[in-house]
Amino acid sequence: MSDSDRPPPPKGLLARGLKLLGHLTHPETRTGQVFTRAEQRLTRVLTRVSESPTYLRASGTVLRQGLNARIRRNSFVENALHTLRLPTTSEVENLRDQLRRVNDQVEALGSQLEVVVDLLHRQEAADERDASEPPPTDKSGA
Amino acid sequence: MTASTPQRLRSFVTGQFELTRAVAHALKARPFNPYPYLKPFIERASGVREPPISATPHTVVYTRGSMRLLRYAAPRRRHRTPILFVYSLINRWYILDFLPGRSLIEHLTQEGFDVYAIDWGVPGQEEERLTWSDLLGGLIQTAVRWTLRVSKSRDLTLYGYCMGGTLALAYTSLYPEGVRNLVAQATPVDFSKGGVYTLWTAANHFDVDSLVDAYGNVPTPVLESGFLMVAPVQRLTRWLEVCRRIDDPDFVSTFLAMERWGSDPVPFPGEVYRQYIKDCYQQNLFHQGRMKVGGENVDLGRIQASVLNVIAEHDTIAFPAMSEPLVDLVGTKDAETRRYPVGHIGLSASSKAPTHVWPSISEWIAARSRAMEP
Numbered sequence: 001m002s003d004s005d006r007p008p009p010p011k012g013l014l015a016r017g018l019k020l021l022g023h024l025t026h027p028e029t030r031t032g033q034v035f036t037r038a039e040q041r042l043t044r045v046l047t048r049v050s051e052s053p054t055y056l057r058a059s060g061t062v063l064r065q066g067l068n069a070r071i072r073r074n075s076f077v078e079n080a081l082h083t084l085r086l087p088t089t090s091e092v093e094n095l096r097d098q099l100r101r102v103n104d105q106v107e108a109l110g111s112q113l114e115v116v117v118d119l120l121h122r123q124e125a126a127d128e129r130d131a132s133e134p135p136p137t138d139k140s141g142a
Numbered sequence: 143m144t145a146s147t148p149q150r151l152r153s154f155v156t157g158q159f160e161l162t163r164a165v166a167h168a169l170k171a172r173p174f175n176p177y178p179y180l181k182p183f184i185e186r187a188s189g190v191r192e193p194p195i196s197a198t199p200h201t202v203v204y205t206r207g208s209m210r211l212l213r214y215a216a217p218r219r220r221h222r223t224p225i226l227f228v229y230s231l232i233n234r235w236y237i238l239d240f241l242p243g244r245s246l247i248e249h250l251t252q253e254g255f256d257v258y259a260i261d262w263g264v265p266g267q268e269e270e271r272l273t274w275s276d277l278l279g280g281l282i283q284t285a286v287r288w289t290l291r292v293s294k295s296r297d298l299t300l301y302g303y304c305m306g307g308t309l310a311l312a313y314t315s316l317y318p319e320g321v322r323n324l325v326a327q328a329t330p331v332d333f334s335k336g337g338v339y340t341l342w343t344a345a346n347h348f349d350v351d352s353l354v355d356a357y358g359n360v361p362t363p364v365l366e367s368g369f370l371m372v373a374p375v376q377r378l379t380r381w382l383e384v385c386r387r388i389d390d391p392d393f394v395s396t397f398l399a400m401e402r403w404g405s406d407p408v409p410f411p412g413e414v415y416r417q418y419i420k421d422c423y424q425q426n427l428f429h430q431g432r433m434k435v436g437g438e439n440v441d442l443g444r445i446q447a448s449v450l451n452v453i454a455e456h457d458t459i460a461f462p463a464m465s466e467p468l469v470d471l472v473g474t475k476d477a478e479t480r481r482y483p484v485g486h487i488g489l490s491a492s493s494k495a496p497t498h499v500w501p502s503i504s505e506w507i508a509a510r511s512r513a514m515e516p
Binding site: 022 | 183338352355379385
């Protein structure tokens with residue numbers, strides 16, 4: 001049996017389910033057309049809401065209050081942990097971050113050493129060339 | 143050969159276990175992006191795994207803090223002038239090296255360019271106090287120096303993408319030495335034309351000071367929620383297309399790679415964000431040449447390097463109107479705008495890019511680069 005004669009590989013239940021979902025929401029099917037219309041309407045509503053001055057003012061106020069509460073809470077927790085001589089979460093994260101960066105720096109140092117060695121080689125080659133060339137003769141005889 | 147019933151049963155049970163574990167893991171992290179929740183189902187149904195990140199061979203040349211400078215050497219180098227990519231601080235650089243055969247970096251290396259890219263990494267506590275001055279005069283300047291040193295060149299092409307383009311323009315204005323050409327791809331310049339982003343970041347309802355003071359670096363959920371709000375429904379419904387094409391491994395692989403990149407934002411360095419929002423979005427000082435970095439004005443009129451302004455006509459992140467004024471603002475006479483019928487990400491990852499976008503850009507760069515000496 002040639003490759004083209006072979007039936008397509010069997011699909012799992014999940015693949016068939018996803019394909020059906022895709023088919024049902026395709027704009028060319030009747031259900032898909034309903035879905036597309038609903039999608040467009042929802043998009044229009046959300047766009048209108050997200051650009052309305054009321055929404056922007058309200059979300060701005062909520063965000064500001066939330067952030068200010070967070071600033072106060074962070075300050076309180078950090079002070080409490082420092083009083084107990086315990087590291088804060090951000091300090092532990094910072095330590096982890098530094099370890100990751102050391103790894104990157106070691107890799108970069110390897111590349112930088114290659115550049116330095118390359119420069120030294122070129123310098124050495126130039127010095128050797130200068131040394132092997134005969135010194136210029138003084139034509140004036142002075 | 144068909145598997146026996148116990149084998150199939152074992153495979154089924156193992157598969158269900160892995161699926162449950164992956165979803166439970168996603169639920170624990172609770173990201174906004176649907177990718178971690180839906181990926182296990184797509185992988186299981188299609189049998190396709192997400193492709194590796196940045197497959198083009200590269201080495202780390204330099205690191206400082208969370209930043210890494212990566213080198214993608216050309217298999218056969220033809221141009222002495224190297225290219226240095228400055229990517230945005232919002233997402234990760236690896237969209238520039240998306241997939242084998244569909245990678246801007248790979249394309250440029252095959253065209254004979256020695257390519258370098260700045261990976262900003264994952265900003266941590268050390269980056270909270272990083273300023274624009276540190277970024278331009280410290281990190282980017284050092285990356286430029288290392289690029290010139292390693293590539294043994296006197297000058298380079300700076301290639302900025304999105305906010306990276308804004309950084310590259312500001313850098314070239316303040317430190318023009320060594321920058322021969324500048325490519326600004328999908329780069330915001332006039333921030334008053336930023337549509338919904340300008341509206342959302344307006345000073346009267348967006349308190350950037352509280353945000354930075356509360357978190358240090360701007361956390362990823364805050365950045366993600368902004369992008370989610372732009373197209374909340376489409377964020378979910380685009381997954382239906384992959385359901386329809388679940389038996390097309392190439393499509394599934396490309397889709398997963400794109401969604402993985404989109405769901406991989408990094409925290410934004412706090413002080414850089416504060417000045418970016420205030421000076422660019424809220425007051426539009428960058429466009430007016432009045433943004434101050436390290437006590438100096440960022441004046442695009444000082445840029446004398448050749449400039450290519452790359453615009454994506456269907457860009458909904460850096461709208462074309464944001465980038466259009468660039469050629470009139472720079473000091474050089476060799477400034478040109480090229481427009482392509484793709485979206486913001488399409489410039490780097492669409493199926494059209496390898497044939498319609500990259501050859502045109504690499505031809506522009508090649509014409510302005512020094513050739514390798516024989």
